[in-house]
Amino acid sequence: MKQWKNALAALAVAAGLGLFAAVIRWGEGMPGHMAGLYTGMGGALLGAGCTKLLIPLLMRSMAPEERQEVERGERDERNIAIREKAAYTSWYWTLALLWIPFAAALLEGSTLWLCLTSGLVVLHSLFYLVNLARWARRM
Numbered sequence: 001m002k003q004w005k006n007a008l009a010a011l012a013v014a015a016g017l018g019l020f021a022a023v024i025r026w027g028e029g030m031p032g033h034m035a036g037l038y039t040g041m042g043g044a045l046l047g048a049g050c051t052k053l054l055i056p057l058l059m060r061s062m063a064p065e066e067r068q069e070v071e072r073g074e075r076d077e078r079n080i081a082i083r084e085k086a087a088y089t090s091w092y093w094t095l096a097l098l099w100i101p102f103a104a105a106l107l108e109g110s111t112l113w114l115c116l117t118s119g120l121v122v123l124h125s126l127f128y129l130v131n132l133a134r135w136a137r138r139m
Contacts, residue, residue, distance in 0.1 A: 009052035016046030036105055036114045043118070086131035094124040 019042030027035050059067055073079050097120050105113035 006053065009049040012045040012049030013053065014049075016042040016044070016049060018042075019045070039114065039118075082132060082135045085135045086128055089131045089135075090124065090128040094120075094127055098124055 019038045023030070023035050023038045023042070030038070059070070062070070098117070101113055101117045101120055104110075105117050
């Protein structure tokens with residue numbers, strides 16, 4: 001079963017890179033919304049596939065005691081509550097920040113709006129990490 005999951009993750013990485021290559025190769029000839037759609041899907045596939053492949057490698061490089069501590073921390077009720085509160089806070093604070101430029105990017109098909117939306121998604125993730133640290137101190 002694990003081999004199928006790794007093969008699927010490797011396929012996602014290859015598909016993501018293929019979509020990026022298609023946009024680079026034929027991006028000027030594509031309609032604006034198609035280039036944005038291919039770029040977005042490529043980024044999502046690449047991120048999901050790389051995460052699935054790299055986390056087990058990082059876990060194997062840890063000492064057995066560290067690995068057990070990480071696994072215990074994933075199941076700890078306090079850590080779960082912290083992650084839920086941080087996600088809740090991050091989501092409501094950045095929801096408008098994500099959807100306004102996304103809608104503008106779809107309507108205009110402009111590269112500027114696509115890049116701005118991508119940057120805001122990264123800022124959303126960073127805001128989530130800041131909220132994780134903030135709620136960890138509070139709880």
